[in-house]
Amino acid sequence: MTVRQFTREEVSQKNSKTETVFIIDNVVYDVTKFLDEHPGGHEVLVNVAGKDASEDFDDVGHSLDAKELMQKYVVGEVVESERVKVQKRTMSWEDSKLDNEPSFTSSWKFPVLLGVVVTVLYTYLFG
Ligand code: HEM
Missing domain, CATH: 3.10.120.10 (Cytochrome b5-like heme/steroid binding domain)
Incomplete structure (x- = not known):
């Protein structure tokens, strides 16, 4: 049909x-x-x-x-x-997952840097 x-x-x-x-x-x-x-x-x-x-x-x-x-x-x-191409619609959290670079605060760099700064400060102040 x-x-x-x-x-x-x-x-x-x-x-x-x-x-x-x-x-x-x-x-x-x-x-x-x-x-x-x-x-x-x-x-x-x-x-x-x-x-x-x-x-x-x-x-x-x-x-x-x-x-x-x-x-x-x-x-x-x-x-x-x-006809138009049917959009494959993704949830917004899936979209953000596809972003190439994670933001600075959510990557591993931020906690590591924070640790270094705290250690240096600590030894400087109380060492
Ligand atoms: C054949 C087409 C459609 C069918 C069978 C349909 C069916 C339904 C059903 C069953 C609901 C209850 C909620 C749910 O089960 O998701 C609903 C809610 C709703 N629909 Fe549709 N719908 C159709 C098209 C549309 C279109 C084209 C629009 C907008 C232009 C629309 C706007 C809404 C809105 C605003 C609600 C209320 C959502 C709420 O109260 O949170 N619907 N519809």
Whole structure:
């Protein structure tokens, strides 16, 4: 079975309360029937209707349950030529782990230096 293909232009027309359709990660969802059931309220959904809601959806940090539920509302996908690369989103602590250099205070250098300074001071003052 081939999945129905939508252009972004087509989706952008479906942006009302009577037809609420948006795109998340190149997949097209029709949530018209879900508006009143959405725990986050109908307004946020209507606000992103016709648009690419990938970021908004992700910003909320939807649960796995929500991600399963959304399968029910899939109506198609974005035509191949208009797909965007799906962002692999990482948790912020994973991002910071990828930073090349640890900050000075969190590396081993800081405690070592502190130890040296204290030792020198101690012998100088009390030696
Ligand atoms: C088919 C698409 C969607 C489904 C099935 C869905 C489902 C859900 C569910 C089940 C929850 C309850 C919390 C959770 O389980 O994570 C929720 C909360 C929420 N959703 Fe959605 N959602 C969808 C799309 C969106 C979009 C596109 C937005 C933003 C534009 C959005 C904004 C919110 C907000 C603000 C909450 C409330 C979070 C809170 O109270 O902490 N949702 N949604």
